[in-house]
Amino acid sequence: MPTLLSWGRHPQTPQTPTPCHWPDDLSRGLADLQRQGRTTLAYGAGLSYGDSGLAASDHVLHTIGLDRFIAADWQTGRVTAQAGVTFEQMLSVSIPRGWYLPVSPGTKYVTLGGAIANDVHGKNHHRHGTLGRHIVRLGLRRSDRAPLVCSATDETALFRATIGGLGLTGLIEWAEVKLMPIRSSRIRSVTQRFDTLDEFFALSATLDLQHEFCVSWIDCGAAGRSLGRGVYMAGDFADEGPLEVAHPRRLTMPVTPPVSLVNRATVRAFNALYWRHATRTPTVRTGSYAPFFYPLDSVLQWNRIYGPAGFQQYQCVIPEASARDGIAALLREIAASGLGSPLAVLKRCSDLASPGLLSFPMAGTTLALDFPHSDRLTHDLFPRLDAVVRNAGGRLYPAKDAHMSARDFQDSYPAWTAVEALRDPQLLSRFWQRVTR
Amino acid sequence: MLVGRDADKLEAIARDLTVRGAASVSTFVLDALDTPRHAEMLAAAVHTLGTIDIALIAHGTLPNQQACQLDVSQTLRELASNATSVIALLTLLATHLEGQQHGSLAVITSVAGDRGRPSNYVYGSAKAAVSTFCEGLRPRLFKAGVSLTDIRPGFVNTPMTAGLPLPAMLVAEPDTVATRIVHGIARKRDVLYVPAFWAIILLIVRLLPRPLFKRLSC
Numbered sequence: 001m002p003t004l005l006s007w008g009r010h011p012q013t014p015q016t017p018t019p020c021h022w023p024d025d026l027s028r029g030l031a032d033l034q035r036q037g038r039t040t041l042a043y044g045a046g047l048s049y050g051d052s053g054l055a056a057s058d059h060v061l062h063t064i065g066l067d068r069f070i071a072a073d074w075q076t077g078r079v080t081a082q083a084g085v086t087f088e089q090m091l092s093v094s095i096p097r098g099w100y101l102p103v104s105p106g107t108k109y110v111t112l113g114g115a116i117a118n119d120v121h122g123k124n125h126h127r128h129g130t131l132g133r134h135i136v137r138l139g140l141r142r143s144d145r146a147p148l149v150c151s152a153t154d155e156t157a158l159f160r161a162t163i164g165g166l167g168l169t170g171l172i173e174w175a176e177v178k179l180m181p182i183r184s185s186r187i188r189s190v191t192q193r194f195d196t197l198d199e200f201f202a203l204s205a206t207l208d209l210q211h212e213f214c215v216s217w218i219d220c221g222a223a224g225r226s227l228g229r230g231v232y233m234a235g236d237f238a239d240e241g242p243l244e245v246a247h248p249r250r251l252t253m254p255v256t257p258p259v260s261l262v263n264r265a266t267v268r269a270f271n272a273l274y275w276r277h278a279t280r281t282p283t284v285r286t287g288s289y290a291p292f293f294y295p296l297d298s299v300l301q302w303n304r305i306y307g308p309a310g311f312q313q314y315q316c317v318i319p320e321a322s323a324r325d326g327i328a329a330l331l332r333e334i335a336a337s338g339l340g341s342p343l344a345v346l347k348r349c350s351d352l353a354s355p356g357l358l359s360f361p362m363a364g365t366t367l368a369l370d371f372p373h374s375d376r377l378t379h380d381l382f383p384r385l386d387a388v389v390r391n392a393g394g395r396l397y398p399a400k401d402a403h404m405s406a407r408d409f410q411d412s413y414p415a416w417t418a419v420e421a422l423r424d425p426q427l428l429s430r431f432w433q434r435v436t437r
Numbered sequence: 438m439l440v441g442r443d444a445d446k447l448e449a450i451a452r453d454l455t456v457r458g459a460a461s462v463s464t465f466v467l468d469a470l471d472t473p474r475h476a477e478m479l480a481a482a483v484h485t486l487g488t489i490d491i492a493l494i495a496h497g498t499l500p501n502q503q504a505c506q507l508d509v510s511q512t513l514r515e516l517a518s519n520a521t522s523v524i525a526l527l528t529l530l531a532t533h534l535e536g537q538q539h540g541s542l543a544v545i546t547s548v549a550g551d552r553g554r555p556s557n558y559v560y561g562s563a564k565a566a567v568s569t570f571c572e573g574l575r576p577r578l579f580k581a582g583v584s585l586t587d588i589r590p591g592f593v594n595t596p597m598t599a600g601l602p603l604p605a606m607l608v609a610e611p612d613t614v615a616t617r618i619v620h621g622i623a624r625k626r627d628v629l630y631v632p633a634f635w636a637i638i639l640l641i642v643r644l645l646p647r648p649l650f651k652r653l654s655c
Contacts, residue, residue, distance in 0.1 A: 019599040019600075021596050022446065065596075068449055068450065068452070068453035069452065069456035070452055070453070070456070071452065071456065072456040079456070081456075093457055093458070
């Protein structure tokens with residue numbers, strides 16, 4: 001049977017799947033593995049980058065087959081669906097009826113269950129916060145209880161522990177989500193480049209208030225006077241236009257090349273071109289939601305470009321007060337290392353609180369970038385970056401992580417003990433095993 | 438209208454289809470092996486739908502070939518679920534659609550029916566029975582303006598194939614298969630290999646000379 005890896009393909013610990021197509025398959029799978037003396041973990045679309053989606057036992061319950069809708073009220077925009085329904089499937093049903101997901105990460109291939117377990121955020125964090133704020137109820141299957149329903153009023157502790165709970169508090173069977181109304185599926189976007197990090201903060205301070213969606217791409221190779229240069233992108237759903245589900249032509253990265261195609265030369269060339277392509281004055285255009293929200297979805301299995309060794313994403317958030325200096329220090333370290341990739345993203349997060357105990361965002365600025373995996377990365381650059389984040393009072397995103405120390409995790413997520421107390425004893429990830437030691 | 442033996446699963450699929458936009462969905466609980474109740478199911482379908490535009494027969498089981506070789510009753514059970522129950526439904530539906538002078542009948546058989554192989558000839562012969570039945574039935578229905586599509590999928594990523602050691606290149610996704618089936622029925626295709634490349638593979642398999650074929654172990 002084919003085995004599964006995480007999105008970053010590092011660590012390379014293949015997972016043996018038990019396919020689940022019906023809710024009872026979850027309970028059965030849990031019980032079967034328990035009889036074999038094994039813990040497990042739900043594995044949905046496999047888009048967690050590091051080891052948070054990998055089972056400590058390397059035996060996962062593959063939940064992508066739980067892909068049915070359960071109910072929808074198109075008057076109020078509430079949809080109930082099984083955990084394996086992807087955001088793409090959700091949008092294909094909701095867009096024609098004038099509704100969009102209230103929060104959407106950078107790919108539409110994530111499952112509802114995975115999005116809840118990681119309490120994902122998107123380009124509108126400054127307006128809508130994380131997905132957890134829009135989850136009305138969810139159904140859980142635990143090894144030690146009958147199927148149960150959690151919400152802000154019932155099983156509150158489990159509800160809060162499950163949102164951002166990395167799939168450890170029970171198998172998410174289904175969830176009800178509140179959608180947001182849209183009048184058109186087209187996005188009116190504004191793109192503008194900035195020359196320095198200070199310019200980014202100035203742009204963000206004024207333009208974030210005016211737009212629903214904001215994100216910046218940053219040239220992680222630029223140093224010296226160009227440090228922190230990048231392209232600011234903002235957008236809003238257009239007031240008029242069609243409600244159309246996008247079906248863009250998709251390419252697939254057909255093979256894994258023997259070595260990473262992302263290296264110092266290709267990154268420098270790409271970044272310089274990309275930066276120069278954007279103009280200093282704002283460029284306004286209106287287009288489909290898909291390329292605006294999900295640019296990387298147009299190449300399926302793009303993670304293969306990093307070669308057989310895979311890659312790691314580094315995503316941290318630095319609190320408001322130390323954001324400017326912290327991000328500058330991180331960018332200096334990255335530029336000096338010569339590592340890094342074209343996919344570097346900068347975004348300001350708001351103080352909108354999530355019900356989730358282990359939610360990643362906090363008021364401040366988040367930086368995310370990919371690195372081809374290498375020993376130098378884990379032994380040299382990451383420890384330097386971790387020190388900057390630690391000193392600035394920030395934290396790392398478990399959904400992207402394959403390296404953070406137990407000490408850093410426990411210091412920056414003090415509520416982890418509450419999640420551990422509510423963890424289903426039959427569920428354990430490689431990540432959790434690593435950071436709770 | 439959805440027909441199946443598990444009421445809970447039918448209900449889950451009905452709800453899913455409703456959210457996705459189906460105008461109305463009804464269900465009927467029936468075990469295909471319960472042939473005496475087939476007529477009751479058809480009556481319910483006619484009552485609910487009026488005219489039947491498309492009927493798709495899609496049930497089946499994947500036998501354990503080794504076990505069947507040692508157990509006649511198991512072999513006969515597999516032939517019942519994959520062949521005779523299907524033929525019973527085809528007989529009933531064909532006559533009804535013929536009377537309507539309208540409609541499309543479709544049945545999922547398998548590429549395995551194209552030639553018996555040592556590794557799964559119980560399954561293969563059951564599917565072959567249905568395909569041969571269709572060959573004869575098709576001209577009869579054609580005269581009444583009714584199409585009959587024999588759908589022959591290769592390996593599909595479903596619960597039936599879960600856990601089998603299949604080459605990933607040859608396993609199709611259900612969505613791809615479903616799209617081709619919908620288009621094939623709409624275009625009144627007679628035989629539909631899904632995905633299409635199986636037509637070439639099976640042509641070669643059928644052309645292998647018997648003296649050679651019997652020396653292979655597939």
